[in-house]
Amino acid sequence: MTSVFNHTTKRWLGLFLLFNLLFILFISSIKFGEYSTQWKDILYAFTHFDYSNEHVIIRDVRFPRALIAICIGANLGIAGALLQSLTRNPLADTGILGINGGASLLVVLAVTLFSISSLNQFTWIAFLGAAIFGTIVYALGQTTKGDHSPIRLTLAGAAVAAFTTSLSHAFLIINASALDEVLFWISGSIAGRNMAMLIEIFPYMLIGWIGSILIAKKIDALQLGEDVAKSLGQNTVWVKLTMGLLIIILAGSSVAIAGPISFVGLIIPHMARFFVGLNSRWVIIYSGLLGASLLLLADMISRLIAMPQEVPVGVTTAIIGVPFFIYIVRKGRMQS
Amino acid sequence: MKKMITIQTSNFSFLLSSKTMIVLINLLIIQIILFWLSLSLGKTFDPLTSLKVLLGQGSMKDNLSIIHLRMPRVIIACLIGSALAVSGAILQGMIKNSLASPNVIGISGGASVAAISYITLFPAASIQFLPIVAFVGALINGMIIYFLAWKGGISPIRLVLIGIGMSAVSTAMTTMMIVMGPPHIASKSMTWLTGSIYGASWTQVYIYLPWIIVFLPAAFLLLRSLNVTQLGDDIAIGVGSPLQKQRIIFFIIAVALAGSAVAIGGTIAFVGLMAPHIARKLVGPGFGGVLPTSALIGSIIVMLSDLIGRTAFQPISIPVGVFTSAIGAPFFIYLLLKKTR
Numbered sequence: 001m002t003s004v005f006n007h008t009t010k011r012w013l014g015l016f017l018l019f020n021l022l023f024i025l026f027i028s029s030i031k032f033g034e035y036s037t038q039w040k041d042i043l044y045a046f047t048h049f050d051y052s053n054e055h056v057i058i059r060d061v062r063f064p065r066a067l068i069a070i071c072i073g074a075n076l077g078i079a080g081a082l083l084q085s086l087t088r089n090p091l092a093d094t095g096i097l098g099i100n101g102g103a104s105l106l107v108v109l110a111v112t113l114f115s116i117s118s119l120n121q122f123t124w125i126a127f128l129g130a131a132i133f134g135t136i137v138y139a140l141g142q143t144t145k146g147d148h149s150p151i152r153l154t155l156a157g158a159a160v161a162a163f164t165t166s167l168s169h170a171f172l173i174i175n176a177s178a179l180d181e182v183l184f185w186i187s188g189s190i191a192g193r194n195m196a197m198l199i200e201i202f203p204y205m206l207i208g209w210i211g212s213i214l215i216a217k218k219i220d221a222l223q224l225g226e227d228v229a230k231s232l233g234q235n236t237v238w239v240k241l242t243m244g245l246l247i248i249i250l251a252g253s254s255v256a257i258a259g260p261i262s263f264v265g266l267i268i269p270h271m272a273r274f275f276v277g278l279n280s281r282w283v284i285i286y287s288g289l290l291g292a293s294l295l296l297l298a299d300m301i302s303r304l305i306a307m308p309q310e311v312p313v314g315v316t317t318a319i320i321g322v323p324f325f326i327y328i329v330r331k332g333r334m335q336s
Numbered sequence: 337m338k339k340m341i342t343i344q345t346s347n348f349s350f351l352l353s354s355k356t357m358i359v360l361i362n363l364l365i366i367q368i369i370l371f372w373l374s375l376s377l378g379k380t381f382d383p384l385t386s387l388k389v390l391l392g393q394g395s396m397k398d399n400l401s402i403i404h405l406r407m408p409r410v411i412i413a414c415l416i417g418s419a420l421a422v423s424g425a426i427l428q429g430m431i432k433n434s435l436a437s438p439n440v441i442g443i444s445g446g447a448s449v450a451a452i453s454y455i456t457l458f459p460a461a462s463i464q465f466l467p468i469v470a471f472v473g474a475l476i477n478g479m480i481i482y483f484l485a486w487k488g489g490i491s492p493i494r495l496v497l498i499g500i501g502m503s504a505v506s507t508a509m510t511t512m513m514i515v516m517g518p519p520h521i522a523s524k525s526m527t528w529l530t531g532s533i534y535g536a537s538w539t540q541v542y543i544y545l546p547w548i549i550v551f552l553p554a555a556f557l558l559l560r561s562l563n564v565t566q567l568g569d570d571i572a573i574g575v576g577s578p579l580q581k582q583r584i585i586f587f588i589i590a591v592a593l594a595g596s597a598v599a600i601g602g603t604i605a606f607v608g609l610m611a612p613h614i615a616r617k618l619v620g621p622g623f624g625g626v627l628p629t630s631a632l633i634g635s636i637i638v639m640l641s642d643l644i645g646r647t648a649f650q651p652i653s654i655p656v657g658v659f660t661s662a663i664g665a666p667f668f669i670y671l672l673l674k675k676t677r
Contacts, residue, residue: 096500151493155435158500159609162439163665165507166605169530170658179523187511262504309516318508325501326484329494 003277011276018289025296029066030058032300034308064195069299070292071198071205072190072254073264077291078212079250080265081272081284085219086243089153090328094251095262097157101164102133103255104186108168111182112175119197127252133160134248188261188314190299201253208250209288215242216281261314263321264291356625359618363632370636374410374643375402409536413642414635415548416597417607421634422555423593424608425626429562430586431492437609438594441499445506446477447598452510452525456517467543467599474595477502482587531604531657533642540600547596555589555627562623604657606664607634613671
């Protein structure tokens, strides 16, 4: 596979460009919205805060929101990259494989049955859900020989996702008052989240990111095939388990804040591989940055497209992502 | 050699073993008993009254509650169940994958988008047109899936995967409609999405019946080609099956059955998946047995789920789709696990 940046220098350059892109999107995301602001307000809101509407909106609403979009986007991108390596499935995504759905089902259960509302509890419940349903899908996708058939895994994921969705709906029908509370959340949204939420979850995210970069070298060996990795002295079971754990942390912490957002994890690793080839460390780093950029962009679209109303960002990513999904299917790299 | 009953006309033939006949008769008896039970069970349990009503001897009050309220609902449950089941059986046969069902491959999704848009955008419009709208949605989505999966022919696997993708789009669109629409409609839409036959009336029965009358027998006319398809693409073409043409016909019938069922009852999940499996367990893989058996099993599942949902947690009535998923999901996981072994 040929990639655009096939040289380390070029990759560093690409990284630099990506940071610039991310920064531009970040600033634009703060600037544009229903309430119009000036470019200079963005700076003044932090240096010369004057309690004007513009400044309050920038500091308390848009700035945290943009940061959350970056973190969640990075999470989803990296989780997607790990998941596609782990399952050897180009269609793998935490949404399609039912991991997001599992996490949100348990959160919906927690809200409707136990009236839990603290974010920290949400996070752990989301981890639990992601772990349970992730394991189920992974086990179901396995064939007798122990390797993964992509079709089987995708179908298992789709069915588990259908199951979690209908069950979540069921609980929301029975408990109608919880419906308003979680409706926007279950469709995937980063609206109305504040800085405190991000700070509470951030440590988990950081563990996920650093862990993924650290494990990248091991993933490279695993890509060559399980036998090769074993003969290189790798304990493949541990590596796979660690990857699974990282995916659960990344996906679970995203769901806890933003609800299930699909397709970012599907598209981004493909883009990253297009730029940097198969080197896992670079793929993971690029996936993080590209994921952050994509979610920032998707969030801006969601806010601006139907002003003054807002489309949940999960809907936007699905509408962007599905054509891509269909493209991969039609390209026919999926063999049964 | 088992005893076989041959049913044959010029372009229609199938074999039924005597074992299959026994299974069918038993299922039919169960279905009739369930029908009677569903009519009798409400706030009170009164099998004799419902029998009297059925024989035309009931009082005005009993006539009202049984004939006008319960009966359409039970009939709808029965019809929807069999339509979904047969649709699932055709899809599984056509795709040759036992995990396919109208829900998973996105036919129901198209119907949901259309129906929810209709509920949200035209809240004042008559609910009478909802089935047609939903059916058109299913058909359009079905056509898109088919078109996108076409690449010099239809590969079943591509069809499934594209279906999964399209069902993700429809989920996104329905969510958007619900979130952005007026809040009081959200709960109504949610109930529809889970599948409920709460307000079934005779009008609905009359709207729905033609679909069943046309497309269920149509499915049975395809038995022979469905059986041939199971032998693999090469053999099917070898014995002279126009494979791609047949696939389109299978698909249209599956969409018509599932789409109209979803239109009336919402997305009742997992019936289309479960019923054909149970049927194959009971009567073996030949479609001559599988189709009628699935139809009966599907209707039994939906009738039973509705009966439980309506009576077990009174005064709350739980949508039928909740029960079918509650039974269907563990069943599905069992299926996959069993296959792994």
